[in-house]
Amino acid sequence: MDLQRFFRNLRLLVHFSTQPPPGDPPSQVGQSLLDLHGLGLRSPSSFMPPKSSPPIETFISLVERDICCFHRDLHQGNFHFYSNMSPAEKLALEQLSADKTLMVKAADKGGAIVIMDRTDYLEEAYKQLNDPDVYKVTSHNPLNSIAQKIRTLLEFHEQEGTIDNRLRTFLVKTDPITPIFYLLPKIHKQLFKPPGRPIVALTDSILSPPAIVLEKILTPLVKATSSFILDTNNFLELIMSLGTIPSSSFLVTWDVSSLYTSITHEKGILAVDRLLSEAGTHIKLRRFCTDLLNLVLRENYFMFEDTFYIQQQGTAMGSHVAPPYDIAYMSSFEKDFVYIHPLFQAHSRIWRRYIDDIFCIWDGPIDSLILFDKHLNNVWPELKFSLRYNLDRISFLDTLVCKRMVVGYLLTYSRNPPIETVSCTTTAATLPPLKMPSPNHNFNG
Numbered sequence: 001m002d003l004q005r006f007f008r009n010l011r012l013l014v015h016f017s018t019q020p021p022p023g024d025p026p027s028q029v030g031q032s033l034l035d036l037h038g039l040g041l042r043s044p045s046s047f048m049p050p051k052s053s054p055p056i057e058t059f060i061s062l063v064e065r066d067i068c069c070f071h072r073d074l075h076q077g078n079f080h081f082y083s084n085m086s087p088a089e090k091l092a093l094e095q096l097s098a099d100k101t102l103m104v105k106a107a108d109k110g111g112a113i114v115i116m117d118r119t120d121y122l123e124e125a126y127k128q129l130n131d132p133d134v135y136k137v138t139s140h141n142p143l144n145s146i147a148q149k150i151r152t153l154l155e156f157h158e159q160e161g162t163i164d165n166r167l168r169t170f171l172v173k174t175d176p177i178t179p180i181f182y183l184l185p186k187i188h189k190q191l192f193k194p195p196g197r198p199i200v201a202l203t204d205s206i207l208s209p210p211a212i213v214l215e216k217i218l219t220p221l222v223k224a225t226s227s228f229i230l231d232t233n234n235f236l237e238l239i240m241s242l243g244t245i246p247s248s249s250f251l252v253t254w255d256v257s258s259l260y261t262s263i264t265h266e267k268g269i270l271a272v273d274r275l276l277s278e279a280g281t282h283i284k285l286r287r288f289c290t291d292l293l294n295l296v297l298r299e300n301y302f303m304f305e306d307t308f309y310i311q312q313q314g315t316a317m318g319s320h321v322a323p324p325y326d327i328a329y330m331s332s333f334e335k336d337f338v339y340i341h342p343l344f345q346a347h348s349r350i351w352r353r354y355i356d357d358i359f360c361i362w363d364g365p366i367d368s369l370i371l372f373d374k375h376l377n378n379v380w381p382e383l384k385f386s387l388r389y390n391l392d393r394i395s396f397l398d399t400l401v402c403k404r405m406v407v408g409y410l411l412t413y414s415r416n417p418p419i420e421t422v423s424c425t426t427t428a429a430t431l432p433p434l435k436m437p438s439p440n441h442n443f444n445g
């Protein structure tokens with residue numbers, strides 16, 4: 001199967017190097033407000049390109065011949081294989097794989113492999129799933145009812161001229177899979193019986209195409225919000241542009257606890273509608289987005305241990321729309337409760353956020369920072385902010401931000417991890433000797 005996909009891709013490259021892709025032409029201008037072509041999406045294609053290139057066909061036939069020869073020699077025992085594992089290692093791996101009392105999962109951060117007791121894993125999972133504010137058990141598979149709601153919604157908006165037929169077809173998933181709930185152990189917070197980050201595997205589920213379309217619509221809008229951070233490189237560029245920071249300024253971070261499962265559907269949908277409205281989005285398109293988002297949020301179902309659940313609050317990590325949805329929600333929160341606050345206006349030098357991780361430089365006394373933190377935690381009961389601050393250095397994302405003077409130059413180097421940014425704020429005389437990175441580190445001066 002892998003070979004046939006490879007051969008098809010080769011033929012597609014040759015065929016489309018001179019011809020446009022097959023399929024229906026994009027909607028005419030004015031026919032609908034939103035179409036598949038305008039979103040940069042396309043429906044899955046079963047088009048089989050013709051065998052039109054002799055060089056490519058010769059290459060394919062040679063590969064097929066070599067594979068047939070390999071299979072023949074393999075079955076005749078002409079190959080001798082040598083294991084890169086000792087017999088003891090192979091036995092240990094087999095026993096580990098067969099042990100049903102253990103769970104093997106990727107760590108939430110750091111790329112480690114976590115082997116934990118299955119009882120502890122299930123205890124943490126049910127601890128989260130038994131929260132009645134976030135999840136509820138449903139006695140049946142809701143797939144058919146969700147599919148009918150999607151068809152009804154899309155039929156209405158196609159008749160309204162909001163979407164075209166090709167986009168409607170894309171949004172209806174044929175042969176969807178059942179979403180599965182699992183946890184990623186947070187061993188960076190607790191090594192034994194670690195808490196878990198809830199993930200719902202939504203790829204190829206009934207709600208996957210609507211989430212993809214919503215992501216395409218919302219992502220450009222949330223990137224324009226005032227506190228948006230794209231990634232670590234974007235954050236480093238921001239830090240490098242700050243210039244001199246007073247020695248009395250605090251480096252501050254906030255983390256929003258369990259943001260993905262804390263957003264009430266009503267507030268989240270209002271925040272997205274506000275984002276669309278401020279961007280000047282057509283009223284029909286705004287209604288389509290909020291209708292589709294309402295369905296994605298309220299009908300988000302999954303299975304865990306043969307039981308079906310519905311998520312009643314927040315959005316599932318694993319959904320395409322989750323990051324822009326959460327950013328839109330936090331952006332609306334900032335406009336209403338952060339930017340207009342007197343303490344923020346008096347003391348905040350910079351405020352930037354990566355989804356639920358906030359970086360701030362606070363030019364004010366510690367009492368004012370504590371008071372502002374209390375304000376953040378008293379606005380909405382579902383939002384809880386964890387405050388960290390330091391005069392000299394602080395970790396944010398995968399970086400370590402420090403205040404230092406290094407012979408008048410601003411230096412940045414990567415240790416992987418962490419990345420350290422050294423900014424010009426104190427005198428060189430007060431510093432210990434700077435240990436330069438070893439030659440195998442990426443150093444920019």
